[in-house]
Amino acid sequence: MSYGLYIGKNLTATGHAYLAGYGDEPSSHWLEIIAETHHAAGSTITVGVTPEADLPGKLSEVPQAPVTARHVRVCYSHYKGVPAPLSNGGLNEHGVAVRDIWSTSRAELIALTPAGQTGPNYSDLAKLVLERARTAREGVELIAQLIARYGYSTYGGNSHIVADPQEAWVVIECAGGQKLWVAERLGENSIRASRPGYIGEIPGTPDKDFLFPDHFIEFAVSQGWHRDGDKFNVNMVYGDGRGPWEGARWIEAEMARRAETPAKITLEDVIWAIRTPKLTGDTAGYGQVVPLVHPAHPALRMLWHAPVGAVAAPFMPVFLGMTEIAEEYRQHRYLTSGEHARFMDMRHALGGQADEVSIVPQGVEASRSAVAICKRLLYLALRDAETSLPELARIFVAHEARLMALAENMQKVASMLLDASQADLAAGMLTYFANSELRAGLRLAEQLADGLEARTRAFGGFDTSLQPKSSPQVW
Structure with a gap:
């Protein structure tokens, strides 16, 4: 389902906006930096x-852009019928960030979805925005153009939050094959939590804050779902009719309360909103926080990344100007779809069975898996969540406070190098610093897991019940 959170710039201590959240998929997750590419x-x-x-469909082709932007994203390996690798979030060199969040359409719309549906799927749209959009508004217009021209391959309805340092937009893409979509602008004073994505009342025609195709309201009237002239509530007419879910209402209210304090909302607050066990557990495949700023150089754009749900992992800085990601945070075989039937042995490939050879480089697999290590820590912590999760949170907060100061200093040093036309030196420093800290965060997770294992064994050992423990959540 995933979770997205947008905080407008007037509500924050630093005067810039944030887009944060996590992906809600059980398959493997990994970080990628994709270079600007000419096609x-x-x-x-x-x-x-x-x-x-x-909802079955057919793969199709759409034209590639002449140039696609440099961007950093989190990928994952499986959703039924959607070709891998998939992605539901990231940041590009122009400062456009994206989060993908489920948003179900009404049952009648889902039933209208043609069996041979074509067009981009939810992951395609997220990646295409990262590759092509220079502003959040451009990202919305791109989604609209793609749906209008090529259709939309749905699994029952979806949404995206597309953001830049000036504004953000919630975009709902409806099931049904009718090319229905709608977008709402979020501004400087907005707080929006999506899980699922929702939009309430819209005007009768598009304006500066709401965009939708000409037939958006007309189609609902033709189906008898809306009476012409009444106020049009998107969630009531085309969605699940529930409005914001309990978890979204809770975190929006909590963020609004913090925005009213003298300190306003800090990076630490945004991280807390993605870490709190009331919202985050095993279903969170990773965590991501993007400060929406325009630095002096695109290479200095960055996001904060946690390799699993942030209750069991620290957030660590990742810069767009890095030349490579630490092997531990790349794709591993752990939870990668299809790897259970593949080998790291070329004999099968030489015998004509190339599909039985692992898609993961052996050199990467020989490194530790950040996801596997932090999942171990999560499962150890959940055996005694009331004690362990607060302990982990205090340690991660202290670790992140040190990192925030170091990352700020590193950006200043790299900016000086870039100002002096020393791009290679800047890239080398950003890469060394970020990868060193990614590995330091992993060592911290290993040490904490070892400590929790020792405590678990001292107090009775491991329970082998098939019913897993989890922390209560409000979704």
Whole structure:
């Protein structure tokens, strides 16, 4: 389902906005930095879903852009019928950030979805915005253009938050094959939590704060779902009719309370909102916080990344100007779809069975897996959540406070190098610093896991019940 949180810049201590959240998929997750890429004329990309999807479709081709932007994103390996690798969040060189969040359409719309649906899926849209959009508004317009021209391959309805340092937009993409979408602008004083994504009342025609196609209201009237002239509530007419869910209402109210304090909302507050066990547990595949700023150089854009749900991992800085990601945070075989039937042995490939060879580089697999290590810590902590989770949170907060100061200093040093046209030196320093801290965060998680294992064994050992323990959540 995923979780997205936007905080407008007037509500924060530093005067800049944030986009944060996590992905809600059980398969493997990993970090990628994709370089700016030039593509040959006539190039295309494959989009859509396969006949194996819950709502079956056909893969199709759409034109590739001549140049795609440098961006950092989190990928994952499985959703039924959607070709891997998938992505639901990231940040590009222009300062556009994206979060993908489920948003179900009404049952009648889902039933209208054609069996041979074509067009970009939810992950395609997120990646295409990261590759092509220079502003949040451009990202919305790109989604609209793609749906209008090529259709939309849905699994029952979805949404995105697309943000830049000036504004953000919630975009709802409806099921049904009718090319229905709607977008709401979030501004300097906005707080919006999506899980699922929602939009309430909209005007009768598009304006500066709401965008939608010409037939958006007309189609609902034709189906008898809305009476012409009445106020149009998107969630009531096209969605689940529930409005914001309990968890979204709770965190929006908590963030609003913090915004009213003299300190306003800090980076620490945003991290807390993604870490709190009331919202985050095993279903959170990773955590991400993006400070929405325009630094002096695009290479200095950055996000804070936790390799699993942040109750069991520290947030660590990742810079767009890095040349590579530490091997521990790249794709590993742990939880990667299909790896249970593959080998790291070329004999099968030489015998004509290339699909039985692992898709993970052996050199990467030989490193530790950040996801596997932090999942171990999570499961140890959940055996005694009331004691362990607060302990972990205090340690991670202290670790992150040190990192925030170091990351700020590193950005200043790298900026001086870039000002002096020493781009290679700046990239080398950013890469060394961030990867060193990514590995230091992993060592911290290993040490904490070892300590919790010792405590678990001292107080009775491991319970092997098949019913897992978890922390109560309000979703």
